[in-house]
Structure formats: structure tokens, C-alpha cells
Amino acid sequence: MEENLNWLVRELHALAGELAGEQAPAPVLLAIDQGGHASRVIAFDTRGMHLAESFTPISTFRSGNDRVEHDPRELTESIRTALDDIAETLGSDASRVAAVGLATQRSSIVCWDRRSGKALSPVLSWQDRRNAPLVERLASHKEAIRERTGLVLSPHYGASKLRWCLDELPAVRKAREDRRLALGPLASYLLYSLLEERPYCVDPANASRTQLWDPQTRNWASQLGEWFGVALELLPACVHTRHSYGHLEFAGRCVPLIVCTGDQSAAPFASGAIDSDTIYLNVGTGAFLQQSGGCGDPRLLRSVAYSDEERTIAMQEATINGAAAALDWLNERVGIDTHRAALALARAKAARSVPLFVNAVGGIAAPYWRADIEPRFVGEGTEAQQVQAVVESIAFLICANIELMRAGTSPHRVLATGGLSSSDYLCECIASLSGLPVERSSLKEATALGIAYLVVGHGAEWRPPVTFETFPPAADASLAERYRRWREAMDAAVGAGA
Numbered sequence: 491m492e493e494n495l496n497w498l499v500r501e502l503h504a505l506a507g508e509l510a511g512e513q514a515p516a517p518v519l520l521a522i523d524q525g526g527h528a529s530r531v532i533a534f535d536t537r538g539m540h541l542a543e544s545f546t547p548i549s550t551f552r553s554g555n556d557r558v559e560h561d562p563r564e565l566t567e568s569i570r571t572a573l574d575d576i577a578e579t580l581g582s583d584a585s586r587v588a589a590v591g592l593a594t595q596r597s598s599i600v601c602w603d604r605r606s607g608k609a610l611s612p613v614l615s616w617q618d619r620r621n622a623p624l625v626e627r628l629a630s631h632k633e634a635i636r637e638r639t640g641l642v643l644s645p646h647y648g649a650s651k652l653r654w655c656l657d658e659l660p661a662v663r664k665a666r667e668d669r670r671l672a673l674g675p676l677a678s679y680l681l682y683s684l685l686e687e688r689p690y691c692v693d694p695a696n697a698s699r700t701q702l703w704d705p706q707t708r709n710w711a712s713q714l715g716e717w718f719g720v721a722l723e724l725l726p727a728c729v730h731t732r733h734s735y736g737h738l739e740f741a742g743r744c745v746p747l748i749v750c751t752g753d754q755s756a757a758p759f760a761s762g763a764i765d766s767d768t769i770y771l772n773v774g775t776g777a778f779l780q781q782s783g784g785c786g787d788p789r790l791l792r793s794v795a796y797s798d799e800e801r802t803i804a805m806q807e808a809t810i811n812g813a814a815a816a817l818d819w820l821n822e823r824v825g826i827d828t829h830r831a832a833l834a835l836a837r838a839k840a841a842r843s844v845p846l847f848v849n850a851v852g853g854i855a856a857p858y859w860r861a862d863i864e865p866r867f868v869g870e871g872t873e874a875q876q877v878q879a880v881v882e883s884i885a886f887l888i889c890a891n892i893e894l895m896r897a898g899t900s901p902h903r904v905l906a907t908g909g910l911s912s913s914d915y916l917c918e919c920i921a922s923l924s925g926l927p928v929e930r931s932s933l934k935e936a937t938a939l940g941i942a943y944l945v946v947g948h949g950a951e952w953r954p955p956v957t958f959e960t961f962p963p964a965a966d967a968s969l970a971e972r973y974r975r976w977r978e979a980m981d982a983a984v985g986a987g988a
Contacts, residue, residue, distance in 0.1 A: 517588035518580070520740070521941035522569060524594045524680060525753060526550065526615065526775055529568040531576045532935055533587070534942040538954030541583075543935075544575035550615070556645075558617040562600050562609035565676070566683045577741040584741035591749035591941035593756045594677040596699040599648040601655050601662045601673040604690070607683060610661040613676055614651040616699070617775075617811070617852055619861055621650035624718070631717055638711060639701050640792030642859045646811075648675060648700035649718040656720065671724055675700060677750055678726045685736030686744060692726040693733070694794040694802075695752035703728065705794055705804070731755075731944065732798040749944045754778040754807075755795045756940030757907060760933050762952050764795070764803060769892060769901045769926070772936060773908040773916070776852070777810035777884060779891050781901060787894045789857035796944065808891035811852030812865070814910050816880050819851045819865060824873040831877040835915035841878060842968045845869035846976045848983045849883035856891050858984050868979045882969070884910070885919035886976045892924045904928045905958075907936035917961040923973055928961040 516535050523530040528548055533541040546568040551559045577584045597616035602609045614620070622645040628635070632643040641647060652673055655662045665671035672682065675696035682688050697703040697710075702720060704711040710722040729735075731751050737744035758770040758780055766782045784806030786792060791807040812819070814829070821828040846868040853861035867876060895901070904926050906917060911930050921928040933939055933956050943952055 515586050518583060518586040519942045519945045520573075520576070520587055520590040520745070521938040521945070522572075522590065522592045523753060523935070523938045523941065524565060524569060524592070524676070525937070526595055526617075529565065529572050530935070530938060531569070531572040532938040532942075533576055533580060534939070536946050537951050538939060538942060542576050542579045544572040544579065546572045546575070551612070556619040556622065558615035559612035560598075560615060562602070562611075562613050562679060565613060566680065569680065569684060573738075573740055580741075585743070587740060587743075587745050589945050590738050590740070590745055590747040591751075591945040592677065592680065592747060593751050593753045593937050593941050594675070594680060594696065596675070596696055596752035596754060597647050598676040599651045599655075599674065599700070600676055600679045601652075601659070601665070601671065602679055602682070603665055603670050604672040605670045607688070609679070610665055610671070611655045611659055614655070616646055617815075618651060619645040619853060621645055621654040622861055624650045624653055628717055635701065635714065635717070636788060638704055638714060639698065640705055641698070641701050642789070642791065642856075643701075644855070644859065645861055646853070646855070649702050649714070649720055652700070653719050666724070672726070673724055674726045677752075681735055681747070681750060684738055685747060686739065687736035689736045690726045691729045691733070691735065693729060693731050693750040694797050695731065695755035696750070697728055698794055699752065705792065708797070730797045730799065732947075749941060751796070751941070751944065753937045754780070755793065756944065757936040758795060758805075759940035759943045760907065760936040761905075761931065761954065761956060762943060767900070767902040769895060769904045771888065771904050771906045771908075771911070771920075773813050773884070773906065773910040775813060775815045777813040777888055777908075777910070779808040779888065779895065780805040781895050781899065784895060784899055787897060789859065790891070790894055791856070806895060808856035808895070810884070810887045810891070811855045812849040812887075813884050816847075816849055816851040816865070816884060817877075820876060820880050824876065826873050826877070828877050828880070831874060832881050832910075832915075833913050835878060835881060835913065837915060837918050837966070840915065841875050844875040844882070844972070845871040845879045846972065846979050847876070847879040847883040848979060849880070849887060850983070854984070857894055858980060860984050863983055881913060881916055882919060882972060883976065885916055885923065886973055888920055889923040889973070890977070892926070901926060906930045907933055914961070918964070919969060921961040921963045922966045922969055925963045927963060929958040930961065932957045932959075
């Protein structure tokens with residue numbers, strides 16, 4: 491099977507090499523990006539040129555402060571709808587689609603029936619924290635779990651959610667009794683639902699976010715399964731990022747899907763090969779920082795960005811839950827459009843006296859790792875000043891993690907992608923406080939481009955049309971003082987919540 495996969499990659503490169511002579515039609519690649527707000531399908535050529543795009547929004551269901559769900563059937567149908575739409579857009583060029591890649595929300599899980607394919611649970615989002623009590627009971631094992639998985643013990647990851655489904659959902663319990671239960675990362679469910687072969691497998695990026703996967707063995711760990719109460723025989727088979735997953739029906743043809751990974755794992759590859767001197771920052775609903783190598787500070791995560799038969803690319807990573815999600819939180823409480831106000835912020839007009847924001851939206855992730863603290867302002871301010879305080883808190887969290895990443899490494903820049911990177915003020919704050927230039931990429935769909943690059947197979951011809959806007963470091967004493975006071979406020983909040 492792997493030899494067939496290698497043949498396909500060679501064919502993609504051979505076809506791309508014939509472009510100049512127009513001896514054959516150029517191959518087209520499809521990148522499926524299933525995210526928290528929508529399912530996107532984007533078509534690229536083998537150089538990274540955007541050809542067509544389809545976008546299907548999805549629903550998110552929230553209950554209380556800790557439950558965030560999606561409808562599994564809606565997610566599957568949203569992808570099928572996006573595939574149909576892009577086939578119509580491509581027209582006769584749909585026949586040129588040679589391969590597909592998929593990226594999904596990491597840490598999101600679902601349970602389903604292996605016989606019928608019917609979902610037996612909602613998709614419990616990566617933002618979901620409903621089984622925090624189990625995580626608290628495992629506190630005595632947190633160091634061992636961190637050492638084994640590279641992850642900080644947290645209810646955001648999949649294991650506690652899988653255990654909740656096993657304990658709380660009668661349909662899941664009955665399917666287990668009847669030996670027809672399938673469960674695991676969202677990626678596994680989508681592969682099973684979309685591909686003709688109905689594979690039951692999972693890639694490293696999504697497997698690792700269950701907190702049941704050992705990056706050393708690249709397989710499930712029995713001790714972790716025992717601690718979380720999840721039987722490993724129920725879980726999908728572990729495979730590489732690049733793998734012959736199966737075939738997707740597209741425009742009347744069966745097209746091979748050869749890459750599956752997590753959305754944030756794909757994003758750093760948007761411009762091509764990983765650069766160890768770059769900190770990759772993708773800022774959307776959450777913010778995610780990644781850098782290859784690093785010394786492994788226990789407050790940071792270790793992750794596998796990519797693996798195949800020949801190599802594994804490991805990253806140190808920081809996760810921030812409250813990026814655009816923090817602006818959403820504020821939007822529900824004030825009378826102005828917080829997202830528009832955030833993008834309109836500029837250094838020249840920034841207020842020097844603003845409240846501080848304890849950014850615990852979705853729970854505080856790196857570098858503090860506390861899920862039990864409520865977001866709040868320290869000090870008074872107008873609605874506009876509160877927006878500034880929230881944007882600054884995002885920059886402050888990013889810079890606190892950059893400080894940890896720089897231990898033992900010498901990054902030359904921060905490369906920013908994602909919707910919230912459009913905020914000039916956010917980029918300016920990060921550059922000023924970190925002392926590193928922030929280069930904002932013009933690429934709007936970093937995850938999809940990263941998927942396409944991985945499908946191409948690290949081709950030398952990869953040349954996406956990208957430009958960079960640089961925000962050089964500039965001293966700002968007032969901002970630096972607010973950062974110092976914010977660190978004190980966060981330390982106090984974390985200490986008070988202990």
C-alpha cells in the first residue's frame with residue numbers, strides 16, 4: 491500500500507514537471523479543512539496556486555461554561571456539500587483532481603457504530619471541558635502523563651471526553667457490549683464516513699491529542715488507557731500522516747486521500763518546509779505557537795507535526811484558548827462590534843491607561859494551565875478600552891510563551907497567519923514585547939495550503955503566491971509596564987484559584 495502511495499507522489503511530480511511543455515494537464519489537489527466554524531475545500535495546483543474554494547458553515551452548540559458540541563452528521567454533510575460545490579466550480583477541471591488531504595480540529599472526539607456508521611455521540615469539541623473532574627482525580631499522575639505524551643494534563647484533550655461518553659451515554663455503552671463501538675478523534679470518524687473503504691485509523695497529530703498516544707512508540711499506551719479508563723482495543727489503528735487512507739468519491743471518480751493531520755499541525759507548512767529559526771503563530775479562535783526543536787519546558791507541549799516512513803518532524807508548541815474567542819466573549823457583553831474595533835486599533839491611538847484582562851476564556855492554557863478561573867477585567871475602562879485590553883492580553887499570552895520557547899533556541903522571527911493576525915496592533919504588541927520581528931503572511935488559508943504542501947510531498951516547485959508585511963520591534967515603555975502588571979495579575983489569579 492505504501493508503494494502505491496509513493497507511486498502517486500512520483501506521478502504528481504512528474505505531471506507538474508510537464509507543465510512547461512503542456513504535455514499533460516496539470517494535476518489538482520484538494521485540501522479539506524474541517525474547522526470550528528466551517529468546512530472548507532480548496533483546490534490548489536502542485537505549486538500552491540489557489541484554483542477554487544468552497545465554504546460550508548457549521549453549527550456550534552454551547553451549554554454552560556464547559557460544554558461545546560457539533561452535530562457529527564452536519565460536519566460530514568458540510569464536507570460533502572463543499573466537495574459538490576467545488577466540483578461544480580472546477581467544471582471539467584474536476585477530472586484533474588489527483589489526490590486529497592484532510593485536516594480536522596485536534597482534540598475533538600466522537601463515538602459511532604462500526605456496523606451502520608451512525609454517530610452515537612455529539613462531536614465533543616476541543617473547547618469542551620465537561621470531564622474536568624476526572625482530570626482533577628488524575629492529578630497525582632500529571633508529571634508521568636506529561637512525560638509520556640508531551641501534553642499537560644487537561645480536560646481539553648480527548649481522553650477524558652471519551653471516558654465521559656463511555657460512562658454517560660447509553661447508546662455508547664450498548665454498542666460496546668455488542669462489539670460494534672468505534673470511538674476516537676474526529677478525524678477518524680470523518681475518514682470512516684467519507685471514504686469508500688471505511689478505514690478505522692488515525693494520524694499522529696490527532697492521535698496525540700487524545701492524551702492516550704505515546705510519541706516514542708507512535709502507538710496507544712496501555713498505562714494511559716488504564717488511568718483514563720479507555721480500553722485501547724476500542725481505538726483506531728495508528729498510522730502515519732502520509733498514508734493510503736482510502737478513496738473519496740468526487741465528481742464521479744474515486745480519488746485517493748493520502749494525508750490526514752490536525753489543522754494546527756498543517757498550518758506551519760503553508761509556505762513550504764519548516765524553518766527551525768521561525769516561531770509559527772496561527773491566530774484564530776485560539777492562538778497556537780510552534781517551533782521545531784526546543785528544550786521542552788514543561789509548560790509547553792511537544793507535538794508531532796508530520797510523520798511518514800522516513801522521518802518525523804517534532805515541534806514545541808503553546809496553546810492559547812482565548813484569541814478570537816476572547817473577543818467573542820467580550821462581544822456578548824458590550825454594545826460595539828469587538829472584532830471590528832480590534833482590527834481598527836492602532837499604536838498611535840492606543841490608550842496608555844486601560845484595564846488589564848485576565849484572559850481565562852475557555853480556560854487558561856499555556857503557560858499557566860488552569861481550567862477553573864473565570865475571565866475578568868482588573869480596573870475600569872470604556873468599551874473601546876476593554877477591547878484594547880483583550881487584544882493586549884492575547885499578545886501578552888503569546889509573548890509569555892515566546893519567552894519559554896526561546897530558552898535554548900535562537901528564533902529570528904515570528905511568522906503570523908490566521909484571521910486575527912490581520913490586527914496591526916496585535917502584531918505590533920508582539921514585536922515590541924518579544925523583541926522579534928513579526929512577519930505577517932498574506933496567506934489567508936494557512937491550514938489548507940499546509941495540507942496541499944504535504945500532499946505534494948515536499949515538492950521543490952512549491953511556490954505559493956505569498957507576501958509578507960513586517961512589524962519590527964519598537965520599544966514601548968507604557969506597553970511593557972502593562973505587560974509587567976498583567977503578569978502580576980495573572981500570577982495572582984492563578985494563585986488565588988489554587
